[in-house]
Amino acid sequence: MGNIDNFTPVERSFLNDTLRSNKVNVPYIAVDNFPNLGMLTAFRFLEWVSENPKGVISLPTGKTPEYFIYWTRHILENWDKENIIRLREKHHLLLEGKPSLADLHFVQIDEFYPIKSSQANSFYHYVNKYYIEELGLKRENALLINCDEILLADGKTFEEIFPDNKVNLELRYREAQNPLEKLQKESIFLIDNWCSEYEQKIRTLGGIGFFLGGIGPDGHIAFNIKGSDPYSTTRLTSTNFETQAVAAGDLGGIEISRERLVITIGLETITYNKNAVAIIFAAGEAKAPMIKDALELPPSNLYPASVLSLLPNGRFYLTQGAASMLNDFVDHYYRSGNWSQEKTDKALMSLTQKLNKYAEHLTLDDLKEDQYTQLIPDLNENTVQSVIDSIERKIKKGTELLSNEVFYHTGPHHDDISLGLLPYIHYQSRNEINTSYYSVLTSGFTAVTNKFLVKILNDTLSFVEKGEIEMLNYPDFFEIGYKNKKDKDVYHYLINIASGNADERSRAVSHRMVRNIVELWGMKTQSDVEEKIREIIATINSSYDGQNPEPKIQTLKGMIREYEEELVWAHFGVRTKNVHHLRLGFYTGAIFTEKPNRERDVIPILQQLKAINPTVISLAFDPEGSGPDTHYKVLQAIAEAVREWGKEKNLSELKIWGYRNVWYQFNAADVTHIFPVSLNAMSTMDESFTNSYLSQVEASFPSYRYNGKFSHLSIQTWVDQLKAVQLVLGKPYFYDNESPRLRATHGLLFFKEMNVEEFLQSARELEKSTEGIHH
The missing domain is CATH 3.40.50.1360 (Rossmann fold)
Incomplete structure (x- = not known):
């Protein structure tokens, strides 16, 4: 200090x-x-x-x-x-x-x-x-x-x-x-x-x-x-x-x-x-x-x-x-409060990194000489084994197949869930008696650049003018038809990834854009649609880079992200009705987004919890706002919704999974689940990201840690996490394992399971400190 x-x-x-x-x-x-x-x-x-x-x-x-x-x-x-x-x-x-x-x-x-x-x-x-x-x-x-x-x-x-x-x-x-x-x-x-x-x-x-x-x-x-x-x-x-x-x-x-x-x-x-x-x-x-x-x-x-x-x-x-x-801080962590297995795991893992030595080669003298491992109670020949056992238990927990679960996966932004948990979600969704719902809580429109929107609008205009958006001719399209068959836009796009037809993929995106424009501006004829597209392009071309657009154009940008999210989960057979877009109102693109409030931001989540009745909620666990401030504001809104839900329902069985991705990572000692990621799973995540998040592939808003796609940064994180765990378990643990799944491991995904009380405890700390704050 x-x-x-x-x-x-x-x-x-x-x-x-x-x-x-x-x-x-x-x-x-x-x-x-x-x-x-x-x-x-x-x-x-x-x-x-x-x-x-x-x-x-x-x-x-x-x-x-x-x-x-x-x-x-x-x-x-x-x-x-x-x-x-x-x-x-x-x-x-x-x-x-x-x-x-x-x-x-x-x-x-x-x-x-x-x-x-x-x-x-x-x-x-x-x-x-x-x-x-x-x-x-x-x-x-x-x-x-x-x-x-x-x-x-x-x-x-x-x-x-x-x-x-x-x-x-x-x-x-x-x-x-x-x-x-x-x-x-x-x-x-x-x-x-x-x-x-x-x-x-x-x-x-x-x-x-x-x-x-x-x-x-x-x-x-x-x-x-x-x-x-x-x-x-x-x-x-x-x-x-x-x-x-x-x-x-x-x-x-x-x-x-x-x-x-x-x-x-x-x-x-x-x-x-x-x-x-x-x-x-x-x-x-x-x-x-x-x-x-x-x-x-x-x-x-x-x-x-x-x-x-x-x-x-x-x-x-x-x-x-x-x-x-x-x-x-590190010193205070080890010397205050009760000693826990988590502290033993952390101290020993950090010693393996300091000495660059596999855990099995650590001697009792190594442990006695290190300022933190020497604090481990009852330090003895079995201490190292206790850490190996603890990490193995987390891998065992991570690879358990779950049944009869209803998953409610949430993300503050589009792509958070995929970057944070995709290989694990994919693993559990193969069991068809589990049900999964995906909910992105903000519209995320700020991640769509003007240049990207103009390109899509120009493509759409061209397809409309050439008469290639046939649904415009359906008799009830402008009254009700535009709302139907959204799954078809998704299928149309994905089938043309398979066949490698870029022009048809572009047409699928244009189908969705036409629906969005009809919905937002209440268009009644094809010429209305054409005129509106030209008008939006003119508005954007006359604005400066980084200008916060008018609300309807914000929503249109957000709808592009929503379509992208539907594409990702459709790779795994998820229908659009299971992918929800909450567009919480505190997210406005202003420098300071508002604090979430009950009516506007908490109630929509609460209604979803009641309708879906999940057994597991996953969320971006960022209680300090390491990543964008949207993260901890979304965390607050979810915590408040869970608190409200708990007033009318016993939530003692509900599990909360906190994940992290490109903005910050967990230490293996802090998590409850470690999931092995194969090269196959990495390429599945990277391909679904690249095929679906069209607005993100060129990464106009990259992480400061990596000049490229977020999917590559996520993979890099999994690889680094494996390296840290390999120092504890040894490389043969993976390549000599009885299990083919573990033999195929080339990265590790971490997340932390909490019960409701533990989750609310971590979120409540922030809530208390913001009482009375309303911008």
Whole structure:
């Protein structure tokens, strides 16, 4: 946690009394969830503002600040209400009067270049909306990065100088080849000059007094990517793949973010004022490796956030998950509470990895010398065998064939269920006395790019004009017919995967698009349909990349994802009536999606639970929001529905399966089921993914961990999980096994079974902390 002597009263009120190590470069505080992270940051910010009412602040954009912005506003607006007074007392924010934000100076951290300031996905727009307007700062006291106002050669606009939004920084170092390049070269130096002036303005103000920032997948802060010079200042620069993958969501796809440069303050801009309070906040276990590097390895340009070690008031504010790989945390895990088989499994597995030694070759001395295996109670010659037995039991459990089960598989987004559980689902669905239902809880339209939608609409228009969508001629098609035979669109598509006929596959997609357009816009004739398609294409072509479309086009994009989901399960003989699309209302494509509410988001799930009456519910288990914030909001909604259902039905037999996939993984010690995945199962998953998730195959929104399809990343995860388990069981356990299924193992899939009480316990922690939050 670092030296806590200079922690402020607010910070001390959030310290739990467990972790007290000084072995980190920057002091940190860990809280138990994402909303509390926002609350801690808001209280610390207001504490600082009360002492520095005219200070200079720099606050981040993106999704992480959601609860920081919420709590800052909520505390200020309800300053004298009883519940906020109690909260202020608890967290030692005992001030004479309410802090005022009116005289603060604001510095924008970064911006894409080029981007129009009017676009809702520009950081300029975000800062104006969420900080200047919502928190009541004065615009005249703000230093902002408005790309439209940065002067370029000959007084031209960036659209004229950089017609395709591409800025080639090589022009800094080489001769221009033509008149346009000459203007571009001159403009790049003008932008460089603007950046130097921006830096100077910040220094004239005395530097940044309060800096708050997130941490990127490569450890970046602001857009200071891995390798950035700790003495860097404000500049125009390019980014790396990890950063582009994360920015793809803002810009409408990796193909756009890959080309876009950024203007960012530098690492020295952040540390220039030696008295600055500089805070990095991070939520979720996916951030744990970057946090560990920044806090525990010697500071270097490989870990940009380690620059905070130069500031006495540098801090990291983390959720438990983000802190989970820090030595303090690992130590606390083993030394506190009761010892369990899970701890024995984890300690021994981690020792096999540390020593790169198979479990059967570990000696008792190895176990006694390791700081954690030495803590195992009754350590003896059989300890290793107890771990081998424990892992074998999980494999046995994973391969048991289930009967008479009703599975209710849920996913926050389309493709989550498939990426998380497909080989196991396929294995259990071969037993025809089991029934499976699939329910995707949000519409997922943000994953369909404008380019993809326009291509499908153009194809559809062409088929309609050529008279190749015959159902348009059926007498009752526009009244009722469009709703029928959706299974036929699915079958039509899949049969043409088998025969390799791409044109017919495209026609099957167009069939579904025509049904969707008739349903959404209430069309009555073929010419209405043609006109509407042309109108939608025109609307999309006139919008900027990453623009949130109007609600009906959102729904249309979501319907493409719904069709894709039906295609996946139809590979395994599942009918469309068993694939449900809930389109929960909190998911709107806004920067901050709303908190789920009972009527709109919980009741639809509850109704499905009552209608289906499942014996097993599977769900994406992400209680800290390691992945997209949609994950933990969906988790909340499911938990609430299960809680309600439990009021009228005994759920003691109900099983909950938590799965993970490309956003974060389980440790084998944490799970109850380990399922062997064969090469055959891997190729089945990859093919069904590639054939069905048409909008995802080119991965416009890839994981920062892998530049390619999510299905390949899932397979990579299974392979890595097998490697970890092989160190415990030995390779011969698999290739010499009596069972052909185990001999064919080339990857392992993990999931965790919980009873209702265990599941609600994990979800309740988050629920408690968000009480009273309604955006």
